[in-house]
Amino acid sequence: MNEQVLLGLADDELVIGWRESEWTGIAPLLEEDVAFSSIAQNEIGHARAVYELLAEDADALAFDRSLDEYRCAPLVELRLLDWAHAIARRWLYETADEIRITSLMDALPLAAKINREEAYHRMHAEMWHERLRHEPRFVAAVEELWPYALGVLPTDQRDALSARVGLPVVDAIERGTHTDELPELWEEMTMVRRSAPAGTQW
Amino acid sequence: MIYEIFRQERRGQPFEHAGSVVAPDIEFAEAWSREQYGRRGESVALWLVPRDAIHAVEGWADEFDLKYRRVDGYSIKARLKEARERASAPGAG
Numbered sequence: 001m002n003e004q005v006l007l008g009l010a011d012d013e014l015v016i017g018w019r020e021s022e023w024t025g026i027a028p029l030l031e032e033d034v035a036f037s038s039i040a041q042n043e044i045g046h047a048r049a050v051y052e053l054l055a056e057d058a059d060a061l062a063f064d065r066s067l068d069e070y071r072c073a074p075l076v077e078l079r080l081l082d083w084a085h086a087i088a089r090r091w092l093y094e095t096a097d098e099i100r101i102t103s104l105m106d107a108l109p110l111a112a113k114i115n116r117e118e119a120y121h122r123m124h125a126e127m128w129h130e131r132l133r134h135e136p137r138f139v140a141a142v143e144e145l146w147p148y149a150l151g152v153l154p155t156d157q158r159d160a161l162s163a164r165v166g167l168p169v170v171d172a173i174e175r176g177t178h179t180d181e182l183p184e185l186w187e188e189m190t191m192v193r194r195s196a197p198a199g200t201q202w
Numbered sequence: 203m204i205y206e207i208f209r210q211e212r213r214g215q216p217f218e219h220a221g222s223v224v225a226p227d228i229e230f231a232e233a234w235s236r237e238q239y240g241r242r243g244e245s246v247a248l249w250l251v252p253r254d255a256i257h258a259v260e261g262w263a264d265e266f267d268l269k270y271r272r273v274d275g276y277s278i279k280a281r282l283k284e285a286r287e288r289a290s291a292p293g294a295g
Contacts, residue, residue: 031223031234038237120236127229 003054004071006108008175009100010050011072012152014062015182016093017043018189019076020086028083039090039121046114053110059202063193067186073175075148077182087128088141092149092165094118094125099160100153148173204253205231207238209245217249 020040027033051058075093080086101118104111132138146165150158150172162169204224208217220239225231231250239245269275 029224031225031230031238035234035237038241124233127233130229131226 005104006050006054008071008073009104010047010054010062011070012047012076012093012097013043013050014047015070015072015185016076016089017041017047018185019079020090022079022081023086035124036090039124042117042121046117049110049114059193063190067178067183070178070182070186071175072178072182073148073152074173074177074179075145075152077179077185078145078148079181079185082141084132084135084137085141085145087125087132088138088145089149091125091129092142092145093152094122095164096149096152096161098122099157099164103157143167147171151175203227203231205235205250206253206256207235208249208251209239210247210249211245213246217247220245220248222253223250 017040020036020043023033024037024040025033027036047062048058051061055061075089078085078089080089097118098115101111101115105115142165146167147170149165150161150169151174153161158169158172203226204222205228206222207220209220210217223231223234223238225234228250235248235250239248
């Protein structure tokens with residue numbers, strides 16, 4: 001198992017969990033607020049499980065790296081405070097993540113475990129997609145985020161994503177590059193650990 | 203649409219009313235009630251019932267004071283007290 005692939009998976013889950021938590025308390029519907037926040041927490045839980053495979057100290061791996069060491073896809077970094085875009089990303093991410101996670105399941109029992117929880121996330125995302133797929137704002141958001149969504153997957157898995165989403169493969173916004181929105185998120189995400197005195201026990 | 207949610211805590215136990223969710227259709231109701239009433243492992247199953255499907259019944263006439271039909275129809279408190287006193291009195295038994 002390629003460690004960089006796993007680190008990319010874990011960083012994607014951590015950062016999307018972080019970003020989607022930004023909807024807590026401000027989602028358009030109360031029930032959805034709870035559901036969306038709960039999914040965001042699940043994603044962070046998946047990140048933790050994968051970090052634990054890669055390191056003794058999952059927290060250190062999650063929060064003690066410099067910005068350019070993060071392997072997350074640009075899709076998950078975006079701060080999307082618009083519901084059409086937030087749901088478009090949720091759906092695109094889950095669709096891409098299904099292709100990725102199922103490809104890992106033979107080699108990695110944890111992937112199968114994660115996938116069982118993702119099945120529910122996909123149900124939630126599909127439900128929203130079904131409801132909004134003809135809404136111009138949602139369609140525009142999906143098209144705008146499409147090059148980012150392709151960047152979640154390696155090139156050999158992009159045709160599958162294209163078939164699922166119904167958009168042609170185009171130049172992707174690739175993993176390994178970062179958006180301008182990551183530094184601020186990194187500052188916030190790592191602030192507590194960076195400000196703690198040396199030797200702090202949590 | 204309002205759905206009333208009933209949850210079962212363990213297999214074999216009765217479903218109990220847990221609360222409600224407001225949702226546009228049954229798919230959303232399912233997704234949201236999973237979160238509201240199951241994400242902490244507090245339920246093994248849920249029933250989602252459109253509130254409109256519930257036929258509520260209340261109010262029973264009791265014009266003739268037929269209290270003998272009810273378990274609280276007889277006051278046994280005083281008689282129980284007497285019996286206890288008898289039982290604990292010296293020489294009882």
